[in-house]
Amino acid sequence: MTPKDMLLGLAIIFAWGFNFVAIRWGLDELTPMMLGGLRFLIIAVIGSFFFKRPNTPWFWLLGYAMSLNFGQFAFLFTAMKFGMPAGLASLVIQSQAIFTMLFAVLFLKEYVRPYQLLSIGVAASGLAVIGLNGDDTTMTVLGFAITLAAASSWALGNVITKTISKKGYDANLNLIIWSCWITPIPFFLSAYFIDGADVMWQNIININWKTAATLAYLSIIATGLGYGLWSYLMSRYPAGSVAPLALGVPVVGLTSASLVLDEQISHIQWIGVLIVLVGLIMNTIGGRWLARRANQKI
Structure with missing residues (x-):
């Protein structure tokens, strides 16, 4: 990568990594469902002025919106409301890589290589260490479990995205933006039945500068700018060169x-964090290593 593009990659890492602190701030002012609904509504309203509607049929647009948008963030925001620290959430959500491989085998009939199975085992053992050692921290078992549900929803969205691409439809930033017209509907319906109309109205009329800034960050910076730059890098470089950047997010x-929210993680959980990162790195670089070995033999 050129130095300029490396800086853009670092900008993505910081935008997506700090995203979890912004979510924590947003949940101090809004309920999980209202935070999600308003976030995606802002993305849809602003983004549709700059990106044309994708050629993706409504059926697949709906599947994408319900899995990757609604499912992932409804679970993630709820998990952080019910005791999942922002820092650990940024790591545990990366278990989507494990679920993506499993769903790809089930639904796409893809073949899993031995190094991928090994990486799954390593990452899963790290997650187990984190999940079973939260007594001395603010993390709850419920929050941890719901975060895994968010990761599985993200993974299902990845499989749907790959299916959309295979069918020859748009699976780019246009899809992300226009799917956001669908996403607020289940969020606001959930808010109505979970929180009630009075709470929804209070959330809206009590929006202050901090809430507005948080929503702007989540929608414009983390989603619009983040995914826009990611698409730019993916279009210029091999996926194997860009994908490892995501490891910097957690x-x-x-x-x-830790610095902004003063979140504490136990020493044993830090060991779990390192184990998960090792598993993710093995999954990311394993394919490239095998390809290099194959080329050397030729």
Whole structure:
């Protein structure tokens, strides 16, 4: 990568890593469902002025919106409301890589290589260490479990995105933006039945500068700018060169949550964090290593 593009990559890492601190701030002012609904409504309203509607049929647009948008963030915001620290959430949500491989085998009939199975085992063992050792921290078992549900929803969205691409439809930033017209509907319906109309109205009329800034960050910076730059890098470089950048997101998430929110992680959980990162790195670079070995033999 050129130095300029490396800086853009670092900007993505910091935007997505700090995203979890912003979510924590947003949940101090809004309920999880209202935070999600308003976030995606802002993305849809602003983004549709700059990006044309994708050629993706409504059926697949709906599947994308309900899995990757609504499912992932409804679970993630709820998990952080019910005791999942922002820093650990930024790491545990990366277990989507494990669920994506499993769903790809089930629904796409893809083949899993031995190194991928090994990486799944390593990352899963790290998650187990984190999940079973939260007594001395603010993390709850419920929050941890719901975060895993968010990761599985993200993974299902990845499989749907791959299916959309295979069918020859748009699976780019246009899809992300226009799917956001669908996403607020289940969020606001959930808010109505979970929180009630009075709470929804109070959330809206009590929006202050901090809430507005948080929503702007989540929608414009983390989603619009973040995914826009990610698409730019993916279009210029091999996926194997860009994908490892995502490993920096939990590092920034854990660090920023510790510095800004004063979140504490136990020593044993830090060991679990390192184990998960090792598993994710094995999954990311394993394919490239095998390809290099194959080329050397040729």
